[in-house]
Amino acid sequence: MKTTPLRIKKYVKQSLQNDLMRAAVRKATAIAVEKRQKLVDEIPYWEILRKKNHSYKREVIENLDRYLLRFESECKKNNFQVHWAIDSEEARRIVLKIAKENNVKKVVKSKSLTTEEIHLNSALIEEGIETIETDLGEYIVQLEGRTPSHLTMPALHLSRQDIGRLFSEKLGVDYTDDPSGLLSIARKRLRGHFLTADMGITGVNFGIAETGALCIIENEANAHLTVYLPRIHVAIMGIEKVIPSTKSLPYFLKVLPVSATGQKCSTYVNIIGGPTQNKFKEGPGQVHVILLDNGRSKILKDPELRESLFCIRCGACLNICPVYQQIGGHAYGWVYMGPIGCVLIPQYLGLSEGKYAPFLSSLCYACYKNCPVQIEIPNHLLKLRNRIVKAKKSMLLERIFIALWAYLIRHPKLYRFATWFPGRVQLLIPKGRSFPVPGYIKERSIGRFDSKGFRKRYYDLLKESR
Amino acid sequence: MVKIFKHLNIDVEYVENQTCCGQPAFNSGYWEEIIPAAERFIEIFKDKEFVVAPSGSCVAMIRVFYDQLPINDRARKNLENLKNRIFEFTEFLVDVYGVESLGGRFAHRVTYHDSCHLNRELGVKSQPRKLLHGIEDLEFVEMENSEACCGFGGTFSYKFKDLSIEMVKRKCEYIESTGAEYCIGADSSCLMNIEGYLRKHGMKAKTMHIAELLAKSLNL
Numbered sequence: 001m002k003t004t005p006l007r008i009k010k011y012v013k014q015s016l017q018n019d020l021m022r023a024a025v026r027k028a029t030a031i032a033v034e035k036r037q038k039l040v041d042e043i044p045y046w047e048i049l050r051k052k053n054h055s056y057k058r059e060v061i062e063n064l065d066r067y068l069l070r071f072e073s074e075c076k077k078n079n080f081q082v083h084w085a086i087d088s089e090e091a092r093r094i095v096l097k098i099a100k101e102n103n104v105k106k107v108v109k110s111k112s113l114t115t116e117e118i119h120l121n122s123a124l125i126e127e128g129i130e131t132i133e134t135d136l137g138e139y140i141v142q143l144e145g146r147t148p149s150h151l152t153m154p155a156l157h158l159s160r161q162d163i164g165r166l167f168s169e170k171l172g173v174d175y176t177d178d179p180s181g182l183l184s185i186a187r188k189r190l191r192g193h194f195l196t197a198d199m200g201i202t203g204v205n206f207g208i209a210e211t212g213a214l215c216i217i218e219n220e221a222n223a224h225l226t227v228y229l230p231r232i233h234v235a236i237m238g239i240e241k242v243i244p245s246t247k248s249l250p251y252f253l254k255v256l257p258v259s260a261t262g263q264k265c266s267t268y269v270n271i272i273g274g275p276t277q278n279k280f281k282e283g284p285g286q287v288h289v290i291l292l293d294n295g296r297s298k299i300l301k302d303p304e305l306r307e308s309l310f311c312i313r314c315g316a317c318l319n320i321c322p323v324y325q326q327i328g329g330h331a332y333g334w335v336y337m338g339p340i341g342c343v344l345i346p347q348y349l350g351l352s353e354g355k356y357a358p359f360l361s362s363l364c365y366a367c368y369k370n371c372p373v374q375i376e377i378p379n380h381l382l383k384l385r386n387r388i389v390k391a392k393k394s395m396l397l398e399r400i401f402i403a404l405w406a407y408l409i410r411h412p413k414l415y416r417f418a419t420w421f422p423g424r425v426q427l428l429i430p431k432g433r434s435f436p437v438p439g440y441i442k443e444r445s446i447g448r449f450d451s452k453g454f455r456k457r458y459y460d461l462l463k464e465s466r
Numbered sequence: 467m468v469k470i471f472k473h474l475n476i477d478v479e480y481v482e483n484q485t486c487c488g489q490p491a492f493n494s495g496y497w498e499e500i501i502p503a504a505e506r507f508i509e510i511f512k513d514k515e516f517v518v519a520p521s522g523s524c525v526a527m528i529r530v531f532y533d534q535l536p537i538n539d540r541a542r543k544n545l546e547n548l549k550n551r552i553f554e555f556t557e558f559l560v561d562v563y564g565v566e567s568l569g570g571r572f573a574h575r576v577t578y579h580d581s582c583h584l585n586r587e588l589g590v591k592s593q594p595r596k597l598l599h600g601i602e603d604l605e606f607v608e609m610e611n612s613e614a615c616c617g618f619g620g621t622f623s624y625k626f627k628d629l630s631i632e633m634v635k636r637k638c639e640y641i642e643s644t645g646a647e648y649c650i651g652a653d654s655s656c657l658m659n660i661e662g663y664l665r666k667h668g669m670k671a672k673t674m675h676i677a678e679l680l681a682k683s684l685n686l
Contacts (some may be wrong), residue, residue, distance in 0.1 A: 009626075016628050322615040326632045360626065362619025362633070363493060365586040382534070385495030394495065402491050406499040410506060412483035440624055443631045444662030458468060458480050465472065 006333045006349065008356040015331040021157045025149075025328040028156045032319040035262020036370075049255055054374040056248045057310035060209075060240075064300060067209045067242045068291065074212025078274035081288045088118035091292050095120060095201070095234060098288055099129055102232055104198040108190075110216070110223035111135035111154065112203030113313065114236050114292060116147060116335045120201070132193045134222035136186055143170045149329030151315035151338070152260040157328045190222065200226035200284070204237035205312070206252055207289075210245040213273045214289065217256065217266040224270055233272070233284040238292050240300075240309040252312060255372035259316035295348045304383055308343045310373045317367035317377060323360060332357070339367035343380045346388070355393045358384040416455070423449050467520045467555055467677040469686040474563070481510055489527040493620045497535055504532055505541040512544050516562065517552040520677045522584025522653050525554045530587050554584060555677055556652055560593040567600025570683025575605040577646040577671075579637070579660065580613045581653035594652055594676055601683045607644040614640075618659035634663045641671050649673045 015021065040046050060067050072082045085091035099107070107129055109115065121142075124131045133142040137154035141147065143166055148154030155163070164177035173185055202223055206215040214235055216223045227233050243252060257263040276283030300306050318324045318338030329337040336344045342361055346354030358381045367377045388394060408415045422435070426449050429435065435446055471478040487507050488500030507528070511517050519525050529549050537545070559565055578598060584590045598606050617623065617633025624630075637660060641649045649664075649671050651657045657673040664671055674682075 012626060012629055016632060322617065322633055322636075323629065326629055326636075358495075359622065362582070362615050362617060362622045362630070364582040364615035364619070366582075366613075366615070369586055382493065382495070382531075385493070386497045387495075389495035390498075398494070399496075402494070402496045402499055406488075406491060406496070406503060409485040409488065409500075409503045412485050415485040440627060441662075442627065443666055444634070444659065445666040446658075446662060447665075455480075455482070461468060461472075 004353070005355050006345065006353050006357065008331070008333055008360060011331040011333050012327055012360070015327040018328075020159065020162070021328055022326065024157055024159045024162075026325060028153060029319045029325045032153075032262055032315075036258060036316060036319070039258045039262055039264060043258075049251060050372055050374050052251050053255055053312075053372055054310065056244060056251065057312075057373050058307075060242050060244055061300065061306055061309050064239065064242070067244065068239055071207055071209040071212060071242050072291070074209065075274075075289055076212070078212045079287070080212065080274055081286065083288060083290045084293075085290050086293050088294055091118045091236065091290055091294070092120055092123040094288075094290055095236075096123060096127055098232065098234060098286075099124070099127070099199060102198065102286070104129060104232065106130040106132070106193070106197045107199045107201055108132050108134050108193055108197040108226050108230065109138070109200070110202045110218065110226040111138050112201070112236060113148065113151065113335055114203045114238050115201060117294065118236070118292065120236075132190070132197070134190050134193065134220075134226055135218075136183070136220060136222075139186055139190065140166065143167070147330070147335065149337070150318055151313050151336070151340075153315065157330065194225045194229045197226075197230040199232040199234060200228075200230040201234045201236065202226055204235050204241050204289075205256070206249060207237050207242045208244075208246055208249060208271075209242050211273070213246075213271050215249060215253075216270045216272065217253065217268065218270070219261070219263075219267040221268055224268055227270060227272060228283055231284055232286045232288070233275075234288045234290065235272070236290045236292055238294075239296050240311075256312055256314050259314040259370070259372045299347050302347075305343070305347060305380055307375050308340065308347065308377075308380055310375050311340050311344075312373060314372060316370040316372065320366045320370045321361075322364060322366070323362065332360070339377045339381075340375070343375075343377055343384065346384050351384075351388055351391050351393060355388050358382075358388065420453060423451050423453065426451070467518070467681075469681045470559075470568070470677065470684070473684060473686055474565070474568075476563070479514070481514070484510060487524055487527045487532075489523060489531075490620050492527065492531060492535075501535055501537055504535050505537050508532075508537070508541045508544045508548055511548060511552070515551065516558065517548070518555055518558045519552070520555045520652065520654070520675060522554050522581050522588055522590060523655060525552055525557075526583035526587040528552050554588060554590055554652065556593040556597055557588065557590045560596055566596040568597070568680055568684060569600075569602075570680060570685075571602040571604075572679060572683040573603035574647045575607060575645060576648040576650050576674075576679070577607050577609045577641060577644045578612060579609070579616060579641075579649055579651040579656060581651055581656045582613075582615050584652055585613055590652075594650070597676065597680065598650065601680075604683075607646055609640045609644045609646070609649075611640055616656045616659050618655050620655070623659060630659075631663070634659055638663050638667070638669060638671075642669055646671055648679070650676050650679055652676050 075082050083094045121131050133139045140155040149157040160177045164175050168175040204214045205217050257266045275287045321339050324338045332341045334345050342357045345357035363378045365378050408418050488503045491500045616637045617630040661673040
């Protein structure tokens with residue numbers, strides 16, 4: 001089946017024309033970078049933490065079968081209902097089945113990009129189930145009718161004036177762009193939804209294999225209310241989110257908030273160990289965990305690229321990326337964006353559809369330096385570029401050029417001629433003008449080539465010194 | 467660079483039949499195509515005591531990325547040795563040769579751009595600054611986000627032209643804010659990219675490679 005490539009080039013072009021969005025993204029990422037760096041500077045053992053988290057993730061990913069089975073078994077002991085979903089369709093079916101069997105009319109959700117990945121919201125809404133996002137950023141983006149543009153700050157592409165206008169238009173309230181005013185509007189609305197929802201759907205930050213528990217971290221308490229208030233809790237977890245033990249959890253909790261939002265720790269750390277027990281009147285009577293594959297096991301089979309499964313979705317790579325800072329998250333065209341998005345897109349969507357993603361990078365390595373689990377993102381981008389070339393998916397003209405150039409660099413005399421020749425051709429170009437290189441010279445001038453060349457200068461210098 | 471080595475009485479040789487390490491093709495995903503070139507590179511520099519390049523990205527290619535190529539065993543063995551003998555220019559002067567001040571003079575305000583491979587792959591950040599501080603009457607100003615990528619990225623500057631231009635635009639804005647007359651760097655690709663934007667937009671600063679600056683400061 002022929003797939004059309006994700007129209008990244010078009011989206012990038014569109015994003016570059018959106019000055020308001022770019023200003024909002026520039027401001028938000030600059031603040032996030034500054035806050036993170038301040039905290040990192042205060043932690044002398046930060047590099048050791050990165051190494052430790054990397055090794056925990058390596059241990060789990062390289063033995064994922066064992067850890068997942070242990071996780072399932074421990075969860076079942078805690079009265080979780082555990083489901084396995086091979087792809088988005090199966091995951092949606094399972095959620096809808098649970099909803100139907102329990103007469104669910106309304107769902108509240110805490111922030112979960114995994115649920116975006118499987119297009120869950122539209123499936124629920126199609127069945128007539130009212131679905132409300134309760135994370136403030138996700139709530140805003142839901143009102144806007146778009147997808148999140150960042151891993152941890154979904155509405156980063158909007159200014160507070162944009163949000164004020166949105167609330168006024170969609171919620172029928174008076175316009176305000178005062179942050180605490182906006183917050184109080186959202187809070188009032190969401191409280192009502194929490195109290196009347198039948199089911200709460202969340203993602204999972206860390207699934208603890210040793211004890212069969214789910215860890216969800218947050219700053220707004222919306223996840224807490226999503227889990228606690230409705231009578232059913234459904235947690236959707238990518239299979240790579242497992243961590244070995246309770247002992248390993250603090251290491252991740254130490255790096256994730258610092259990397260994501262420049263906080264010492266998240267405001268709330270929820271550890272869910274199963275449905276409510278009889279003596280307590282609070283909490284859901286049923287808790288379901290849906291283990292989602294959707295292409296992860298395929299990446300797992302790939303020894304060169306399986307490191308991309310280590311990602312804990314902190315967004316630090318997005319914040320520091322000079323490309324993301326210019327274009328924002330929607331330009332990537334998929335649920336996961338930024339540097340890690342460029343690595344995941346071709347792996348999840350295929351080399352054909354994702355063939356532009358690995359090239360949306362200048363390979364500056366800032367992402368790798370900031371990743372709390374030390375994923376070598378640029379190396380993965382290079383490997384993916386190589387695979388795209390080997391699969392003959394790069395431009396024909398480019399392949400010809402490279403073949404020609406690779407020939408030249410093996411033949412020094414020809415190479416010297418090829419580098420001398422433009423200097424001669426340049427004599428035909430009037431002084432003050434340079435070689436026309438289409439596109440590149442749009443905003444950049446190219447100077448004149450050195451007409452002498454290094455070799456001649458070198459030999460002249462030798463002669464002088466004799 | 468050659469002038470400076472001669473000034474320091476370092477025995478310098480130019481290996482005439484060198485061509486290119488193959489990085490532009492490698493970065494675009496063409497690995498198999500450059501294997502013969504890589505093997506050749508390793509061979510022609512095999513018996514040289516030190517190999518110095520005025521470019522962080524070229525040296526990073528040899529020290530960090532050549533490992534990824536399926537080169538023959540002989541070349542692989544020689545590569546391990548070459549990795550210990552190849553240096554970027556400022557790294558060589560400060561870390562190997564052990565000099566921080568060459569005794570030159572350059573009475574201008576300058577700022578410095580940290581190129582990505584040099585800074586993040588090779589960890590060379592303090593060495594160029596030490597050399598700059600060793601120049602008499604030179605007024606050094608750190609620019610905001612000196613480590614931010616200039617947007618060149620090889621073929622990236624062509625594949626995503628408009629994006630690359632926005633990135634270099636931001637870099638040039640940082641340069642202009644310092645009021646510097648010169649933006650110094652250690653990689654010609656970055657400098658060419660930055661210079662291109664500065665000139666097209668009639669901005670004050672000019673770029674200069676640090677080797678060129680050091681030579682000028684010594685009136686070489």
